Amino acid sequence: MKRIAVIGTGYVGLVSGTCFAEVGHSVVCCDIDIEKISSLKAGIIPIYESGLKELVDKNTKENRLFFSTDIPEAIRKADIIYIAVGTPMSENGEADLRHVKAVANIIGANLNGYKIIVNKSTVPVGTGKLVQSVIQQVSKGRHPFDVVSNPEFLREGTAIADTMNMERAVIGATSEKAATIIEELHKPFETTIVKTNLESAEMIKYAANAFLATKISFINDIANICERVGADVEQVAEGVGLDSRIGKKFLQAGIGFGGSCFPKDTMALLQIAKSVGYPFKMIEAVIETNQKQRAHIVQKLLHVFGDLQGKTISVLGLAFKPNTNDMRSSPALDVIPMLRNLGAQVKAYDPIAIPEAKRLLGDQVVYSEDLFETAKETDACLILTEWPQVQHMNIRKLKTCLNQPILVDGRNLFRLEDMKREGFIYHSIGRPEIQGEKILTKV
Missing domain, CATH: 3.40.50.720 (NAD(P)-binding Rossmann-like Domain)
Incomplete structure (x- = not known):
């Protein structure tokens, strides 16, 4: 002992x-x-x-x-x-x-x-x-x-x-x-x-997190290209991930990484490189892609409405990932202010992180721990965190809550076929859009 x-x-x-x-x-x-x-x-x-x-x-x-x-x-x-x-x-x-x-x-x-x-x-x-x-x-x-x-x-x-x-x-x-x-x-x-030695151990931590962050930004860039060429990023990721040299982990396209580690550690590694005079262009691109992904999800709402002034958007998920109340570098901290600046009202659901969200976002949001109450009478629903409660929600019930059956999914939680069958206008990351009863691919 x-x-x-x-x-x-x-x-x-x-x-x-x-x-x-x-x-x-x-x-x-x-x-x-x-x-x-x-x-x-x-x-x-x-x-x-x-x-x-x-x-x-x-x-x-x-x-x-x-x-x-x-x-x-x-x-x-x-x-x-x-x-x-x-x-x-x-x-x-x-x-x-x-x-x-x-x-x-x-x-x-x-x-x-x-x-x-x-x-x-x-x-x-x-x-x-x-x-x-x-x-x-x-x-x-x-x-x-x-x-x-x-x-x-x-x-x-x-x-x-x-x-x-x-x-x-x-x-x-x-x-x-x-x-x-x-x-x-x-x-x-x-x-x-x-x-x-000391230096190698310190570098291992940064290198590991930077590599994982790179995989996330890489697949998100691939996803954004998929949207423009009619490919499905989930099928692409499956085919790529079966290569044992690459692996399938961290190849889930979405709204980008957050939390206490990846954003901080990629920036710190970039500063380490700068301090020794090394231009680390790859990590610069990883950071840039991750930040742009926040705006990309908001652009999907603008694509649907043209203008968010006066619209009410329900946001599902505030924590940066499920099973934690941590909101450090959470996508919600970027996306919700963007929505507010575009004139939208925001209602938000999270089973755990609301106290932390209130501290960070204040009264910009109407909060609720009831998912369907959050979605009630809103013009569109936006998924930011893949909570089990969101993954397994009754999408038919969600549809009855919304003013219009519009769902923008930043985590690719639902099958395109299911959303088409239920009559949703459904936008996800790197996959074909669904407009009512037909699937469209659009730049």
Whole structure:
């Protein structure tokens, strides 16, 4: 059993700390946010993640998981210290490392013996060495320590399963001793271990996310071409994805990527490239395509109506993906203001993310947790998030709610044949349009 301190109780820190407790370690999750720690002690989880509350409750009850605002004490008592604070995107696209530096300073001031300091946050190449330098300077070399880069690869909505059954653990360390200890820490997860230096581990995280983002933007560009030539992007993606060198994952055309990772990490990687004088044109195009995809879905509504002034649009889905309340870089944050600027009224449905949406969008929207109530007496329906409730909704009932049977599907959830049979005017991404009883292909 190791004594682990996790500094930062956001998404990564809370999930990682809880899972380390689940496999038998003593874990204290720390934060400077007194209200958040008080809530966690009371069993109130600040994020929505399937299975997390049950695991937190279990390990708290069994005295393996603790929560504290006393970060210095947690550092002094720990064998291993995980840095899991936020690295938000700054105005120029770089990762903001102020919180990482602040934690490094606190660690340096409270170092009282050999420790392993692990960067779990997604950080630019060179951050491990920066953390090492800060701790060395503040601690004045009184005690030995090692720094490790151990990036996370969690998907929101399946983060517990992703941790307990992780595909790989990347460990970049300043010593073989530290690498071996962190490798032992991951043995209960029965995962593949990839040992590297600090810089390679940091780059792996960015490279992985940038590659996945590239696949998404690529298939969306292909989808936009399909619309112009009469092809069906889903058939194209199926044929392409059967190539074992390519694979079918992340080839679902739609409204583009969002969330806390892909937008931030592609921008950060672009800034890393710029900082070393490398023109990374491919990632520039990935970012540009993703942003344009938001406007593309709005153009489909304009294609139907010509003018959105005075129209009421029902939007299904506010979170950037299902099974989370996370709205960071959600398509809704771009699309809804576009609709409002074009003169449309907006009614929005989401089963979980409405409180967060109210904070970010305010009174631009009439909110509801009832899907059909949201669609009632609206001029068109727009799908932004593939919630199961949306995927499996009764489309006949939806049709009766709408003033006109107009559905613009940013996630390609429904079969063209079904929408034609039900008499919808149906627009999706990279597939033929349906206008009532006939299928049209139109530029």
